[in-house]
Amino acid sequence: MPLTTPGPTLGVVGGGQLGRMLAEAAAPLGVDVVVSDPTPDAPAAPVARDQVVGDFDDEETVRELADRADFLTFEIELADPDLLERIAAETGTPVHPDPDTLRTIEDKLVQKRRLAEAGVPVPEFRAVDTAAELRAACEELGYPAMLKARMGGYDGRGNLPVGSPDDVEDAFAEIVDAAQGGSQDEPAGVAMVEEMVDFERELAVMGCQGAVEHGDGAADGTDAAPERDTFPVTETVHREEILRETLSPTRADEAVNERAREVALDVLDVMEGRGVYGIELFETADGEILLNEIAPRPHNSGHWTIEGCHTSQFEQHVRAVTGRPLGDTGRRAPTVSANILGGGESRRAATLHGEASIFETPRAHLHWYGKREVYRLRKMGHVTLVGEDHDAPADLLSTVASVRDDLSFAE
Amino acid sequence: MPLTTPGPTLGVVGGGQLGRMLAEAAAPLGVDVVVSDPTPDAPAAPVARDQVVGDFDDEETVRELADRADFLTFEIELADPDLLERIAAETGTPVHPDPDTLRTIEDKLVQKRRLAEAGVPVPEFRAVDTAAELRAACEELGYPAMLKARMGGYDGRGNLPVGSPDDVEDAFAEIVDAAQGGSQDEPAGVAMVEEMVDFERELAVMGCQGAVEHGDGAADGTDAAPERDTFPVTETVHREEILRETLSPTRADEAVNERAREVALDVLDVMEGRGVYGIELFETADGEILLNEIAPRPHNSGHWTIEGCHTSQFEQHVRAVTGRPLGDTGRRAPTVSANILGGGESRRAATLHGEASIFETPRAHLHWYGKREVYRLRKMGHVTLVGEDHDAPADLLSTVASVRDDLSFAE
Numbered sequence: 001m002p003l004t005t006p007g008p009t010l011g012v013v014g015g016g017q018l019g020r021m022l023a024e025a026a027a028p029l030g031v032d033v034v035v036s037d038p039t040p041d042a043p044a045a046p047v048a049r050d051q052v053v054g055d056f057d058d059e060e061t062v063r064e065l066a067d068r069a070d071f072l073t074f075e076i077e078l079a080d081p082d083l084l085e086r087i088a089a090e091t092g093t094p095v096h097p098d099p100d101t102l103r104t105i106e107d108k109l110v111q112k113r114r115l116a117e118a119g120v121p122v123p124e125f126r127a128v129d130t131a132a133e134l135r136a137a138c139e140e141l142g143y144p145a146m147l148k149a150r151m152g153g154y155d156g157r158g159n160l161p162v163g164s165p166d167d168v169e170d171a172f173a174e175i176v177d178a179a180q181g182g183s184q185d186e187p188a189g190v191a192m193v194e195e196m197v198d199f200e201r202e203l204a205v206m207g208c209q210g211a212v213e214h215g216d217g218a219a220d221g222t223d224a225a226p227e228r229d230t231f232p233v234t235e236t237v238h239r240e241e242i243l244r245e246t247l248s249p250t251r252a253d254e255a256v257n258e259r260a261r262e263v264a265l266d267v268l269d270v271m272e273g274r275g276v277y278g279i280e281l282f283e284t285a286d287g288e289i290l291l292n293e294i295a296p297r298p299h300n301s302g303h304w305t306i307e308g309c310h311t312s313q314f315e316q317h318v319r320a321v322t323g324r325p326l327g328d329t330g331r332r333a334p335t336v337s338a339n340i341l342g343g344g345e346s347r348r349a350a351t352l353h354g355e356a357s358i359f360e361t362p363r364a365h366l367h368w369y370g371k372r373e374v375y376r377l378r379k380m381g382h383v384t385l386v387g388e389d390h391d392a393p394a395d396l397l398s399t400v401a402s403v404r405d406d407l408s409f410a411e
Numbered sequence: 412m413p414l415t416t417p418g419p420t421l422g423v424v425g426g427g428q429l430g431r432m433l434a435e436a437a438a439p440l441g442v443d444v445v446v447s448d449p450t451p452d453a454p455a456a457p458v459a460r461d462q463v464v465g466d467f468d469d470e471e472t473v474r475e476l477a478d479r480a481d482f483l484t485f486e487i488e489l490a491d492p493d494l495l496e497r498i499a500a501e502t503g504t505p506v507h508p509d510p511d512t513l514r515t516i517e518d519k520l521v522q523k524r525r526l527a528e529a530g531v532p533v534p535e536f537r538a539v540d541t542a543a544e545l546r547a548a549c550e551e552l553g554y555p556a557m558l559k560a561r562m563g564g565y566d567g568r569g570n571l572p573v574g575s576p577d578d579v580e581d582a583f584a585e586i587v588d589a590a591q592g593g594s595q596d597e598p599a600g601v602a603m604v605e606e607m608v609d610f611e612r613e614l615a616v617m618g619c620q621g622a623v624e625h626g627d628g629a630a631d632g633t634d635a636a637p638e639r640d641t642f643p644v645t646e647t648v649h650r651e652e653i654l655r656e657t658l659s660p661t662r663a664d665e666a667v668n669e670r671a672r673e674v675a676l677d678v679l680d681v682m683e684g685r686g687v688y689g690i691e692l693f694e695t696a697d698g699e700i701l702l703n704e705i706a707p708r709p710h711n712s713g714h715w716t717i718e719g720c721h722t723s724q725f726e727q728h729v730r731a732v733t734g735r736p737l738g739d740t741g742r743r744a745p746t747v748s749a750n751i752l753g754g755g756e757s758r759r760a761a762t763l764h765g766e767a768s769i770f771e772t773p774r775a776h777l778h779w780y781g782k783r784e785v786y787r788l789r790k791m792g793h794v795t796l797v798g799e800d801h802d803a804p805a806d807l808l809s810t811v812a813s814v815r816d817d818l819s820f821a822e
Binding site (some may be wrong): 001002003004005007011020023026027028029030032046047048049114310319324325327328331332333350351352353355357359360362363365366367368371372381386410 | 412413414416434435438441444457458459460493730738744760763766767770774779782783792797
């Protein structure tokens with residue numbers, strides 16, 4: 001594929017911070033980015049060539065995106081796999097990852113079943129379509145257990161711990177209500193419940209899958225397989241089920257990191273289509289790795305790769321989707337990141353104070369997402385801190401967390 | 412200055428590759444970029460929020476830019492210092508660096524006189540306003556000498572070696588012709604001539620100057636001075652007076668690098684206003700440093716800092732102009748770069764072949780400038796190659812040069 005101007009155009013369903021960082025990474029490669037997002041002047045808009053304003057699952061919007069693009073991708077699971085599949089077939093604009101992968105992942109029960117079948121270690125889980133089923137499942141799995149809406153949850157939304165038998169009815173009602181927006185329809189296929197994993201720490205691996213390569217001895221194509229790689233394992237720190245900080249290298253044993261990488265590669269075996277995948281994992285008390293969740297796109301746990309690795313997760317996604325070889329995923333130096341989350345209760349214009357401390361900290365890097373409004377726990381930006389080879393990740397973490405804790409949004 | 416969305420807006424006169432890389436660096440900092448450029452859809456346009464289409468010295472264009480911006484800067488010396496100064500005064504939008512610095516630098520004779528007065532070591536030079544004066548100067552300085560148009564030259568345009576007494580008349584006529592576009596006006600103030608420096612190698616230092624800081628003991632402000640720093644010294648390789656490759660660290664002795672840095676800091680003493688400055692130097696056969704030329708903006712010799720340093724020259728310029736503290740200029744690893752220059756004779760649509768070798772080379776990074784047309788020696792992009800600590804810059808150079816030499820533009 002020769003380089004031209006305008007270059008190949010990447011159409012991205014979703015124009016949030018992931019679309020923005022994709023556009024930042026695409027520009028040096030000569031890849032034009034057009035995003036679609038229902039919010040006019042979405043975060044990605046100022047750095048993308050253009051934005052199509054429309055819902056993620058609006059047919060006309062996605063068709064316009066496909067007509068303008070050489071490749072389609074998505075930065076949000078709210079994209080509609082059926083629509084993407086149909087429009088890709090009609091317009092001839094390929095979608096990566098495969099919409100079928102999105103379909104598998106967007107339903108957490110289908111995702112877990114598929115992975116369990118493939119031999120990926122997952123927490124014990126049950127489908128629960130009634131409160132009675134939830135109660136029976138919790139008796140088996142033990143209290144507390146984690147009740148999850150099958151569709152639509154992210155950043156902890158749609159996840160609800162069930163602490164005791166007394167909580168079953170209310171928890172189930174709440175999940176049904178959230179999943180159905182208050183409709184009184186039959187709640188079949190709405191929820192699943194998982195054993196609550198007593199984890200030592202949470203890890204994440206960004207996996208990446210490129211175009212299909214043909215093995216040397218495979219004139220018949222039998223050992224053809226996509227190019228695959230992983231980024232260095234990341235330790236993730238959540239509070240209120242929202243990612244707060246990341247560290248790489250992790251504080252886990254090397255054997256644990258190696259096991260995390262193996263599980264991630266097993267997960268990629270199940271995924272169809274080019275792109276990067278955020279693979280969230282638990283390290284249990286006895287050093288076992290269990291899969292938590294997968295996102296078929298760049299992921300918050302990989303933002304540190306922008307400064308921390310030779311190739312960022314965003315460049316890697318652009319390379320993979322546009323059919324270029326994958327880049328070097330090696331870590332350049334110990335690197336940590338801290339999310340800047342909205343505080344306060346009201347939804348209001350975003351005005352961040354205290355950002356001077358970011359600029360005054362050597363090797364700290366601000367990534368501001370360009371969102372006009374802030375509300376509690378909204379992801380507004382992140383700060384990455386790059387260390388030197390001898391720096392302990394825990395020390396870097398305390399520095400970046402303290403810089404981040406100096407920030408506040410004007411009420 | 413709290414962070415908001417939209418953030419502070421940086422207006423950039425010029426929308427070429429420097430404007431593009433400024434916009435790429437500004438986005439994560441939450442700084443919006445608007446550029447002005449006479450060519451619609453200039454290289455910076457797809458990554459900037461907007462482009463005002465108009466000449467660099469067109470009053471209406473620059474006024475619109477100032478009206479939309481919180482800070483003005485320029486990425487091309489063809490910006491008009493008088494116009495910038497007047498519009499800054501009228502609109503209250505500050506311009507950095509100071510237009511007076513641009514005025515000093517854009518006239519190579521004024522630049523050299525000012526630096527020589529300040530004690531910066533420069534090659535011997537003479538103002539020459541007639542062919543007879545050129546002949547007399549060459550007799551003093553020796554043949555060959557370098558004849559330079561005082562205004563408007565860049566990338567070697569406007570520089571002409573005078574090899575022998577026989578060349579004097581033609582060389583002077585050519586410079587006058589180039590400088591005046593064929594007008595028959597009195598050629599006073601058109602040219603200067605310099606001794607031809609028999610250099611061992613060429614070096615460059617990106618200097619940076621931030622906002623004024625007040626010394627600790629300076630309640631009266633007497634030791635107030637701008638924050639100043641330099642990036643690590645770069646070795647530059649030119650052919651046909653156009654930059655082809657850079658290396659950092661350089662292959663020069665450490666004492667030479669240190670002297671280059673001292674000279675760069677002396678140069679900054681003469682410069683007024685915030686921003687980065689490209690300072691091109693000669694290392695003579697006996698290890699002396701002489702100033703060659705200055706650009707009051709990010710410079711091709713500093714492109715490697717995007718991957719090679721903790722802060723890139725582009726982020727540094729954005730920080731300085733918008734009044735943020737300067738970032739850490741430390742080098743992360745040995746880093747080289749090679750320019751992708753147009754070949755062939757015709758002006759035609761740009762289609763680059765062979766770019767796969769860039770993507771297949773680990774730690775090689777493409778920067779495509781998004782220019783629609785290619786012609787001989789036009790800067791179309793560059794490739795940066797990041798090494799490991801033990802890598803010799805010369806080895807990295809031969810790898811990156813070989814990747815670049817695989818590239819070709821379709822005729």
